[in-house]
Amino acid sequence: MARFGTLNTAWMVWDNPAPAREGAVLEYTRELEKFLAEIERRAFRMAQVALRDADDALDVVQDAMLKLTRSYASRPSAEWRPLFYRILENGIRDLQRRRTVRKRVMTWLPGPKEDPDNEAQDPLENVADAAPTIPERLMQAQAMQKLEESLRALPARQREAFMLRNFEGMDVAETASAMACSEGSVKTHYSRAVHALREQLGEVW
Amino acid sequence: MNEDNDAFEKRSRALFQDSVEGLDFATRSRLTQARNTALDAAATRRPWALGWKMWTPAAGVTAAAVLGVTLWMGSPLHHQAPTLAEAQSNFEDLDLLAASDEGSADALEMLQDDIDFYDFADKAANPGPAA
Numbered sequence: 001m002a003r004f005g006t007l008n009t010a011w012m013v014w015d016n017p018a019p020a021r022e023g024a025v026l027e028y029t030r031e032l033e034k035f036l037a038e039i040e041r042r043a044f045r046m047a048q049v050a051l052r053d054a055d056d057a058l059d060v061v062q063d064a065m066l067k068l069t070r071s072y073a074s075r076p077s078a079e080w081r082p083l084f085y086r087i088l089e090n091g092i093r094d095l096q097r098r099r100t101v102r103k104r105v106m107t108w109l110p111g112p113k114e115d116p117d118n119e120a121q122d123p124l125e126n127v128a129d130a131a132p133t134i135p136e137r138l139m140q141a142q143a144m145q146k147l148e149e150s151l152r153a154l155p156a157r158q159r160e161a162f163m164l165r166n167f168e169g170m171d172v173a174e175t176a177s178a179m180a181c182s183e184g185s186v187k188t189h190y191s192r193a194v195h196a197l198r199e200q201l202g203e204v205w
Numbered sequence: 206m207n208e209d210n211d212a213f214e215k216r217s218r219a220l221f222q223d224s225v226e227g228l229d230f231a232t233r234s235r236l237t238q239a240r241n242t243a244l245d246a247a248a249t250r251r252p253w254a255l256g257w258k259m260w261t262p263a264a265g266v267t268a269a270a271v272l273g274v275t276l277w278m279g280s281p282l283h284h285q286a287p288t289l290a291e292a293q294s295n296f297e298d299l300d301l302l303a304a305s306d307e308g309s310a311d312a313l314e315m316l317q318d319d320i321d322f323y324d325f326a327d328k329a330a331n332p333g334p335a336a
């Protein structure tokens with residue numbers, strides 16, 4: 001009787017596997033969507049801080065989303081966050097390399113030395129916004145701008161450690177996984193970043 | 206000192222969070238589109254891309270190394286000795302170019318993405334006779 005029961009169960013699974021698999025895929029897609037929705041805005045701002053450009057930041061975030069969903073979605077969901085940020089940071093570094101190469105090539109060329117990335121820049125972008133603003137929000141925006149400038153001045157690994165630990169709220173182990181380094185290195189990078197930032201912003205803040 | 210650090214960390218986190226919440230509608234919308242694109246694309250893999258990836262790393266690293274060293278050596282148009290600051294900047298550039306990370310785009314792939322730019326640079330550096 002017991003054997004029949006086992007066979008019967010096995011037959012049921014074999015006969016109708018699709019609904020169960022579809023349900024699992026749907027559940028897993030929902031989980032992935034929830035994860036990306038939860039993380040995307042912070043990731044975008046971090047990329048924007050590093051790259052100084054909203055369009056480039058959107059590109060690297062979208063690329064990181066694509067790579068995560070294509071290559072790592074089958075990993076346990078607990079691994080998604082460090083994996084996503086590792087992909088994102090690699091994307092940021094690749095873009096910075098491209099910019100470096102372009103900048104170097106442009107210095108070889110005869111004629112006016114212009115960065116091609118800035119060709120289409122609207123001169124009105126730098127004009128101060130005349131719209132009325134609440135003083136407190138203006139001060140916060142200025143403080144954030146100073147923080148961003150100071151973050152850009154940090155070595156890449158220190159900036160990365162600071163943003164992942166402080167902005168994203170990752171613990172040391174998760175940050176180490178995202179940065180592909182040891183926990184000790186994360187602590188060192190983070191501590192140096194805080195020290196350097198406080199030194200730069202101390203008077204302003 | 207630790208209390209000061211805590212206050213600093215708390216303030217910077219709050220400012221960052223504030224800037225995230227203040228993102229404009231257009232940016233939020235583009236992020237949602239990016240997310241949907243990524244989720245849609247998850248099901249459609251490109252097998253040909255895997256074949257391409259198999260042979261490009263070695264060529265890519267070689268190309269990046271050659272390019273990096275060439276750039277490091279300096280412009281052929283300016284032969285004066287570099288200052289200390291320039292040398293340091295060059296070294297940082299070389300480090301950035303030569304660094305290779307897991308999951309990072311291959312250097313050759315990077316160069317191919319920018320093919321239009323290099324075509325333009327080549328024409329600008331070697332202008333042909335006026336027609």
